[in-house]
Amino acid sequence: MYDGLKGFRDFYPGEQSARRQVTDAIEDAAGRYGFREIATPALERTEMYVDKSGEEIVDELYAFEDKGGREVSLTPELTPTVARMVVAKGQELSKPIKWMSTRPFWRYEQVQQGRFREFYQTNIDIFGSSAPEADAEVLAVAADALTDLGLTADDFEFRVSHRDILGGLVRSLAADPETVDTEAAIRAVDKRAKVDDGEYFGLLSDAGLDRATAREFDDLITDVETVDDLDAVAEAGGADVEGAVENLRNVLAAADDLGAGEFCDVSLTTARGLDYYTGVVFECFDSTGEVSRSVFGGGRYDDLIESFDGQPTPAVGVAPGHAPLQLLCQRAGVWPEESLSTDYYVLSVGETRAKAAEIASGLRDLGHVVEGDVADRSFGAQLGYADSINAETVIVVGERDLANGEVTVKDMASGDETTAPVEEFPPESGRPTYEDYE
Numbered sequence: 252m253y254d255g256l257k258g259f260r261d262f263y264p265g266e267q268s269a270r271r272q273v274t275d276a277i278e279d280a281a282g283r284y285g286f287r288e289i290a291t292p293a294l295e296r297t298e299m300y301v302d303k304s305g306e307e308i309v310d311e312l313y314a315f316e317d318k319g320g321r322e323v324s325l326t327p328e329l330t331p332t333v334a335r336m337v338v339a340k341g342q343e344l345s346k347p348i349k350w351m352s353t354r355p356f357w358r359y360e361q362v363q364q365g366r367f368r369e370f371y372q373t374n375i376d377i378f379g380s381s382a383p384e385a386d387a388e389v390l391a392v393a394a395d396a397l398t399d400l401g402l403t404a405d406d407f408e409f410r411v412s413h414r415d416i417l418g419g420l421v422r423s424l425a426a427d428p429e430t431v432d433t434e435a436a437i438r439a440v441d442k443r444a445k446v447d448d449g450e451y452f453g454l455l456s457d458a459g460l461d462r463a464t465a466r467e468f469d470d471l472i473t474d475v476e477t478v479d480d481l482d483a484v485a486e487a488g489g490a491d492v493e494g495a496v497e498n499l500r501n502v503l504a505a506a507d508d509l510g511a512g513e514f515c516d517v518s519l520t521t522a523r524g525l526d527y528y529t530g531v532v533f534e535c536f537d538s539t540g541e542v543s544r545s546v547f548g549g550g551r552y553d554d555l556i557e558s559f560d561g562q563p564t565p566a567v568g569v570a571p572g573h574a575p576l577q578l579l580c581q582r583a584g585v586w587p588e589e590s591l592s593t594d595y596y597v598l599s600v601g602e603t604r605a606k607a608a609e610i611a612s613g614l615r616d617l618g619h620v621v622e623g624d625v626a627d628r629s630f631g632a633q634l635g636y637a638d639s640i641n642a643e644t645v646i647v648v649g650e651r652d653l654a655n656g657e658v659t660v661k662d663m664a665s666g667d668e669t670t671a672p673v674e675e676f677p678p679e680s681g682r683p684t685y686e687d688y689e
Contacts (some may be wrong), residue, residue, distance in 0.1 A: 258368025269587040270371075270573065273400060273580070274353050277373045277571055280396035284388060286351040286375055291332045293355075297322040299331050303527070303558070313357045325357035329374040329570070330527070330555065337378050338561035346379030365544060365575040372547070376568035381553065383498060386531045387505030389549055389569045393535065394511040396571065401585035404538075407546065409511075410518035411503065411533040414550075415495035416481075417522060419488045420471060424464050431459030434526050440472070441524040472519035478503060481517065495530070502531050529553045531567070535579075542578045547571040594619040594682070596637035600630055600649035606673070607648040610658065613677045614646075638663060644684050646676075660685050 255261060262270060278288070297314045313325040326332060329352060337348060353373040362368060375392055377385045390409060397407055417440055418433040425431040439454035446454075455465035471484055478500060485496040499517070506512050515533075523532040532550030536542075549569030556564035580586040595614050599607035607623055614621045622640060624633050637645050647659035647668075658676055661668035662685035671688040681687075 256368075258362040260367060260369070264591055265589040268591065269589045270577075272587040273573065273576065274371075274373065276399045277396040278351060278353060280399055281351045281373070281375050281392050283395070284349070284392050286349045286392070289333070289336070289350045289352050291326070291329060291336070291352060291354065293325055294323045295326050295332060295335075297324045299335065300324060300327065303331055311358050311360055313359055327356055327358045329354070329356070329372075330376075330552065330568070331559075333374070333376060333378075334555050334559045334561070334566075337556055337564060338559045341556075341561055341564065344378075347385065348378040349376070350378075351375045365542075365572075365578050367574060371573040372570045373573070374568060374570045375549075376566060378556065378564050378566045380567075381565035383501035384505045385565075386502040386551060386567050387509055387511065389567050390502075390506045390515065390533065391509035391511040393547075393549070393569050393571065394514045397514075397535075400580055402580065402583055404513050406538055406583045406585075407514065407579060408536055408538050409515045409533045410521040410536060411499070411515050411531065412517070412519050412521040412523075413495045413499040413531050414522065414528050415530055416484060416488065416492055416499065416519060417472065419492035419495060420468055420484065421458070421460065423488045423492065424468050425459055426461065426464070427459070433458070436460065436468075437522045438524050438526075440520060441522040443520055475517055475519045478517055484519070499531060523548055523550050527552045527555050527558075533569075535571075537579050537582060539582070541582050542575070544575060546575045546579050591640050592620065593622055593637075593640045593642040595621045595644050595646055596633070596640070596642035597621060597623040597646045597648060598630065598633045598637065599624050600647065600652075603648045603650055603653060606653060610646060610648060610677065617677060617680065617682070619682065660688050662686075 297309065297312065300308050300312060312327055315323065317323050333350060337344065351373060353371065355369050355371050357369050359368060360366070375389060377389065414437055417437050421431055421433050421436045422428040435458035436455055439451060439458060442454065443451050452462060452465050455468065456462060460468060471487055475481060475484060481496045481500065485493045503512065503515055506515055521532060521534050523534070528550045530551035530553065532548065534548040535546040537546065547570060551567040553565040555566060556562070577586060597607050597611040611621045611623045622642070628636070634645065642663055645661040645663060647661060652658050653673060656673055657670040658673050659668055660671050667685055669685055669688045677683055
């Protein structure tokens with residue numbers, strides 16, 4: 252007996268049915284906004300991730316040398332791949348480019364609740380627009396996907412921030428703006444809720460802020476709870492911060508126009524730790540706090556395409572991770588039921604296989620999920636199987652039934668049954684059930 256690998260999961264039919272419903276909800280929401288599906292490879296050259304994140308990233312990858320001597324890795328994220336794709340055909344693609352993709356990724360990291368070594372997420376990205384409406388549309392798609400799943404504003408919140416506000420504040424407050432490491436300071440903010448105060452302020456100190464300035468910086472960003480509170484931040488940060496504040500205001504206003512405003516809270520302690528983010532960033536959280544970690548996040552990454560030797564191309568995206576989203580949906584009681592669903596089981600008794608197959612085909616042509624016997628089982632065994640797959644209706648095709656010119660229609664929930672004329676079953680349209688023939 253072989254055990255599965257740590258951090259890799261099996262999904263049986265009931266579980267996978269629930270996961271498919273969630274995937275469909277996310278993709279359907281994105282599709283309504285005109286996002287087009289793409290498919291991407293499982294392997295990329297390792298150097299692509301090293302160039303983007305440094306040599307230390309290799310320790311987090313499933314990296315190896317293939318039989319052609321190439322250093323390759325299982326893809327840990329989609330952003331570098333889609334950046335490569337945009338660069339490859341950038342001049343042929345109409346802007347803005349709106350893509351989505353659902354697929355697995357792999358990272359060799361510590362397994363914990365909602366985090367696995369093989370994980371699934373849906374990436375939703377817009378390339379070629381720097382307008383606030385693009386950021387707002389990404390927020391709106393995410394909000395629509397969650398509400399389509401049955402979640403409400405009482406269940407989740409988007410904490411929206413702007414990295415240029417954070418970076419601008421650091422530079423304006425630092426004694427020597429030339430020596431301060433703004434990216435290190437932003438990474439410190441990203442860790443703020445995960446470490447104690449001593450470590451947090453130590454990280455800000457390492458970034459180039461003295462203790463007093465670090466305290467002032469932290470007070471400024473934690474005092475912001477509404478859009479109006481951004482005035483004090485703009486005043487403290489100067490012209491660069493004023494521009495970023497105006498951009499954040501415009502994004503939030505556009506999100507409100509698209510119906511996503513009620514889910515958005517200003518939160519300058521939200522930073523997103525990846526250095527390629529450049530402007531508005533956001534994270535989705537459980538409003539009750541029961542799911543303590545970020546459910547998913549997104550933001551703007553305007554410099555990434557250019558870093559892949561492409562033309563300057565602004566970009567913004569979001570990537571709902573399915574495992575943490577499952578935690579949120581389960582907490583809120585809206586995770587789809589993990590059970591099988593079957594519309595019809597066509598039960599064949601005696602020498603009736605040909606007619607049973609004809610009836611089953613007719614029901615499938617109407618778009619229904621239909622099963623029949625493929626194991627040469629008895630009447631009782633077939634009925635037991637139909638019950639185990641949650642068949643709503645059983646159609647009994649027996650020799651005696653056919654001799655009488657009929658089939659038996661059995662409602663599995665009540666146990667009631669009746670007959671229907673075999674020449675008229677199934678009808679040309681609809682979903683025939685017991686109630687239609689009783």
